[in-house]
């Protein structure tokens with residue numbers, strides 16, 4: 001079988017890697033206060049696959065013979081565990097469905113093509129045999145853009161791009177790299193870094209998502225302030241369709257009609273399969289430093305970050321945790337075991353005392369981070385400029401210690417969701433973007449909407465948020481919510497909470513998603529987001545591009 005890395009079938013990441021709260025002494029009391037749950041130590045190290053009931057494959061011998069003829073028998077699999085790995089992404093709803101064997105429909109066969117020609121041949125076969133093809137990158141979708149429609153009766157092929165994982169070429173003069181779409185984040189960065197380059201695209205899902213998946217979902221990485229969103233990074237691409245291949249050459253800019261490149265970015269497999277992309281790459285920075293700041297209030301922090309943008313200070317990222325998320329971050333700090341760590345903890349206590357003497361409400365404080373990259377001189381100048389603005393808005397500069405800590409643990413948090421599910425607790429996210437002038441309202445309205453949803457369900461839940469991804473005209477707000485779910489009725493009550501927050505985004509002038517795409521999860525708000533006429537135009541495009549509905553049907557709009 002193809003040597004392609006996969007995540008656990010039942011959760012986030014690889015087997016053997018977990019969230020552990022026992023070395024974080026403040027975490028259990030924090031959770032008890034926030035949502036009333038008394039944490040139990042983790043019992044689930046893995047889940048026995050024998051506990052799962054997998055629907056039988058409906059792939060016919062004829063279809064299997066054709067697929068084996070194209071990619072080789074060793075790259076075509078009917079294995080039940082692989083079919084479950086490929087049946088969905090990693091949204092909390094999908095994780096719940098997986099753990100409960102709630103599979104309406106799963107891929108009948110998984111194919112690992114080894115070349116663009118094979119992809120083209122598979123798509124032609126799909127149209128001729130009326131199969132459904134769902135391209136699969138890292139399987140980290142959080143908007144249900146991989147799940148087959150429950151009512152699908154045709155044979156479903158999951159097209160895993162994992163063998164197409166090479167950096168093919170670097171044009172060092174132009175800062176462009178041509179890369180195969182199925183490469184996972186770390187494998188791609190290893191290949192680029194070895195030659196002194198980086199893409200600079202680091203979504204929280206970096207370790208388990210692919211370049212092609214990022215493009216197909218309009219992804220954004222945590223360093224997008226400097227490197228851009230994937231839509232800015234991708235300059236050229238190859239999109240294989242049953243009828244031929246769309247080739248978009250890597251041009252710095254072009255005025256050749258409406259942008260086909262933009263049309264493919266975010267298409268979630270509905271227009272064809274992206275096999276290759278040419279992307280902006282950057283020289284590895286000489287210096288990379290993250291500095292932490294503590295602001296007395298959310299409003300002061302938000303104004304300060306807007307001022308960094310107005311002052312056009314080149315930052316790699318700027319991020320603010322609101323008061324709730326700041327409390328959460330402090331609760332997930334590890335116990336200090338080293339002398340240095342114990343001194344730092346004492347230093348933190350002393351700092352809190354100073355803040356209280358200054359009249360700060362320590363429950364309203366917001367931690368913020370800014371990342372600086374470049375030469376030592378550039379970094380020093382930019383740090384000074386940011387510190388000046390931050391202090392003018394009341395901040396205390398905490399320095400690089402907490403900043404480095406943020407940098408180290410930035411990819412750990414997704415494991416927390418699996419741990420919480422074991423405690424009958426949903427921990428999930430919704431994110432949006434809005435103009436600067438609306439961010440305060442969007443933030444407040446999302447809090448109010450979630451609290452109303454919790455009240456409707458008769459439960460007390462948690463919400464927290466951060467601001468990240470700054471643009472000239474606005475920024476992204478990212479909300480995390482958590483509550484104890486009802487075992488009898490988990491999906492309906494999830495929809496109550498999720499819908500409340502999504503609707504509040506739209507009603508407050510924000511988008512329904514900044515970087516998680518649409519999939520199935522976000523579709524109910526598409527008309528409100530891009531107008532009914534906009535949705536009609538998209539439907540028309542997909543109808544003409546894929547009249548038989550063979551390419552990941554039902555995603556984005558249906």
Ligand SMILES: Cc1cc2nc3c(=O)[nH]c(=O)nc-3n(C[C@H](O)[C@H](O)[C@H](O)COP(=O)(O)OP(=O)(O)OC[C@H]3O[C@@H](n4cnc5c(N)ncnc54)[C@H](O)[C@@H]3O)c2cc1C
Nearest residue numbers: 137138139140141203204205210212213214219220269274
């Ligand atoms: C814990 C967690 C954290 C996350 N953090 C971020 C974040 O910080 N930023 C962010 O942007 N997203 C984030 N996401 C969402 C997710 O990682 C992104 O949507 C990512 O871009 C998906 O990439 P993938 O390779 O895993 O694609 P998949 O999940 O495998 O597929 C996603 C969609 O793209 C299509 N697709 C995949 N590859 C191709 C291809 N080659 N050609 C055509 N279509 C294709 C699939 O059919 C599907 O519709 C997060 C998700 C989770 C669960």
